[in-house]
Structure formats: structure tokens, C-alpha cells
Amino acid sequence: MATSAVARETILSLRRTIAKIEGVLPERLETPAAAPMVAGVILRESGLAVKSKLSSTLRTGAEHLDAALGGGLPDAALTEIHGPDPRDAGAAAGFALGMAGLARRRHAERPVLWIGAGEAFSEAGFPYAPGLLAFCGLSPGDLLVCDIRKLADALWIAEEAARLSELSAVFLEVRGNPRILDLTATRRLHRRAQIAGRPVFLLRQSAGAEPTAAPFRLLVSAAPATPRSTVAGPLPGSIGQAAYAVTLDKSRSALAGQFVLEWNPHELAFQERRPEDPGSMVPASQRRARPASASGTVLAFRPSEIQAAARLQPSREQHPAHRRPRRTG
Known part of the structure; x- marks a missing residue:
């Protein structure tokens, strides 16, 4: 006993x-x-x-992505958003702005703080304030932008802001893999986000995967946009809603997945694109391959007409300046 x-x-x-x-x-x-x-x-x-x-989640609106995340991104934690290549900085920022709009709606429309450290804004540019309202519902007064040259100062601002419940979310945008942003620094950001009950997003440009305290890491790149939808159907030659290729690279549930999402600025939510949707990055199954359309009338030009058409073309000196190749030297 x-x-x-x-x-x-x-x-x-x-x-x-x-x-x-x-x-x-x-x-x-x-x-x-x-x-x-x-x-x-x-x-x-x-x-x-x-x-x-109490732990809560911030749902993206995409059913399968939210299911893989366990209901959505954590509402009181640190989340990493990576742009794998330099050209993906704009796509990663657009995805992050969508999450900023979702966080603002959830937390009584409080302002959002966006911190750019070092060369982050120099490489990718500032968030375009006049377009934020139509894109993600953020007015220019709802987004507080802080441009800091020294990463140590930007990290200090992020740590102090992460503990404030008066903000809807805090975004820290950095470039590469700086040594100061180690496991200890991310653990402080994650803990202060838990204390305040607000999400903190670490937006990284051209960074490799390394150990951090963030429970989730998303790799975001641009995806082909579909034509704009109209009453008469898709409008040929147009550009529809912004699309993102999202890869779940790290999660607590050890689930991995790739998703193609579209941001709906009217519903302020992400929508998952199905493989059968036009413009999808996933190829169609071979069993459902669509046959090629029948060819139309084929016209043959006589050599004299080809020479006449060539004389009508402008010379190299008459081409616009923007059509000329750029100098690389």
C-alpha cells in the first residue's frame, strides 16, 4: 500500500x-x-x-488548409511565412496582408503593426497604402509601418509590440537568415504572443529553414491567376484574383501538404482552388484529358506577300526604348 x-x-x-x-x-x-x-x-x-x-485558431477560409493546420493558424503564437526565392517576396507579403485583414476582423478592428528590418523594404517595397482597403479591408490608418535599419532594434520593437493586446497582429519582415534571429529570439516572440493573445508573423525573404519556436512554417510563392469571372463566363486575356502556392513545411501534427489558394477581397477570405479549376497548377488526369480542338482553315502566304509584310515592319531604331534589351553591365 x-x-x-x-x-x-x-x-x-x-x-x-x-x-x-x-x-x-x-x-x-x-x-x-x-x-x-x-x-x-x-x-x-x-x-x-x-x-x-485559451488556445484559439485564426481560420484562413480554405477548408483543407485549415484542416491540415488543426483548425487554422494559432491566434496567440508565432507563425513563419517564407518566400523561398527573392521573386516570391511580393507573394509572401500579399498572403501576409490577407492574414492581417483576418486578424483585424477577429480582434475588434485594432491596428496592425508591420516592421521592416534591414533591407526588407528596400528589396520588396513598402505596403501600398491606397490599395490595402480594396485588397484586405485595411485603411491607411489601420496599418502602422515601421522601417528600421538595424535588425536588433527591429527585434526589440517586435518583442515589445508582441505583448500589446491593443494590436490585432504584429508582422516582422526580415531578409535572409540573420544570426541574431535565433531560437532564443523566436522563443521570446512566441511567448509574448501567447501572453497577449495576439498573432505574431515572421515574414522572411529568401531564407532557409532553420530551428525556430514557431509551431507552423508556410512557404508561399506566386501561382498562376485564372481569368476574371463574369456573368458570361471567364473573360479571356484578363487577370483574376491573386493566387498563392502555399506549402505547409512545418506543423505540430507533422502533416505536410501543398495548396493553391486565391484571395477573395469581397469575402476577405482565402479560397482553395480545385485541380479541375482553370489555371490550376495541378495537371488534369490522363483519363480525363480533353481532346484537342479541330484545326481551322490554314492559309498559305506567297513569298511576295511575306516580303511585303517584312518591309512594313519597323526597323531596329524605330522600336520603342522599352522593347530593347537591358544592359547588364
Whole structure:
């Protein structure tokens, strides 16, 4: 009897130690199957418990992506958004602005802070304020932009802003893999996001994967846009809604997946593009291959007509300047 009591006390002590290290409630380690699970965390600052938050998710609107994320991106955590190549900086920023609009709607339309560190804004440009309202519902006064040259100063601003519940979300945009943005720095951002109950997004340009405290990492690049939809059908030669190729590179559930999303500025949500949709990046199945349309009338030009058409073409000197090749030297 005494031996079983000592063993039980040892197990309870181990559970309390594990819960203290992981920052979760000890009751979560021994909740009966019939009892409802409460997703709570204990947050500590200087070794003292400060407050408890219920975990919630920020849904993107894409059903399959939200399912792979476990209901959506965490609403009180650090999330990484990567643009793998330099040319993907605009697509990653557009996807992040969509998440900023979703976060603002969720948190009583409070302002969003966007911090650009080092050469982030020099390479990708500033967020275009006049177009934000039509794109993601952010007026120029709802987006606070901070351009900081030193990464250490930008990181300090992000850490201080991440603990403020008066903001809807905090975005930190950096370029590459700076040494100062290590596991310890991202752990501080993640912990302060949990304390404030607000999302913090780490937007990285041309960065490789490295260990961070972010539970999720998304790789975002541009996807081909579909033609604009009209009452009469797709409008040929037009450009429809912004499209993104999103890869779930890191997640707590160890689930990986690739998704093609379109941002709907009217619904302020992402929509998943199906493989059978026009303009999809996924090729059609061979069983459902569409036969090629019948060829029309073929016209043959006589040599004299070809020479006459060649004389009507402008010379090299008459071409517009923007048609000439750029100098690389």
C-alpha cells in the first residue's frame, strides 16, 4: 500500500515537472477520456505564472488548409511565412496582408503593426497604402509601418509590440537568415504572443529553414491567376484574383501538404482552388484529358506577300526604348 502511494506521488511529481517545462496545465496530462479537454496554457514570466489563455485558431477560409493546420493558424503564437526565392517576396507579403485583414476582423478592428528590418523594404517595397482597403479591408490608418535599419532594434520593437493586446497582429519582415534571429529570439516572440493573445508573423525573404519556436512554417510563392469571372463566363486575356502556392513545411501534427489558394477581397477570405479549376497548377488526369480542338482553315502566304509584310515592319531604331534589351553591365 505504501509502495503504491510512493509510486503515485513520484508520477505526480514527474507530471508537474513536465508541465512546468512545457508550460501547460498539469491536469491536461491526466484528463479522463469522458471529461472535456480544455486547451489552456500557463504562461510564466520571471518564473511566475502571469495569466492563462485559451488556445484559439485564426481560420484562413480554405477548408483543407485549415484542416491540415488543426483548425487554422494559432491566434496567440508565432507563425513563419517564407518566400523561398527573392521573386516570391511580393507573394509572401500579399498572403501576409490577407492574414492581417483576418486578424483585424477577429480582434475588434485594432491596428496592425508591420516592421521592416534591414533591407526588407528596400528589396520588396513598402505596403501600398491606397490599395490595402480594396485588397484586405485595411485603411491607411489601420496599418502602422515601421522601417528600421538595424535588425536588433527591429527585434526589440517586435518583442515589445508582441505583448500589446491593443494590436490585432504584429508582422516582422526580415531578409535572409540573420544570426541574431535565433531560437532564443523566436522563443521570446512566441511567448509574448501567447501572453497577449495576439498573432505574431515572421515574414522572411529568401531564407532557409532553420530551428525556430514557431509551431507552423508556410512557404508561399506566386501561382498562376485564372481569368476574371463574369456573368458570361471567364473573360479571356484578363487577370483574376491573386493566387498563392502555399506549402505547409512545418506543423505540430507533422502533416505536410501543398495548396493553391486565391484571395477573395469581397469575402476577405482565402479560397482553395480545385485541380479541375482553370489555371490550376495541378495537371488534369490522363483519363480525363480533353481532346484537342479541330484545326481551322490554314492559309498559305506567297513569298511576295511575306516580303511585303517584312518591309512594313519597323526597323531596329524605330522600336520603342522599352522593347530593347537591358544592359547588364
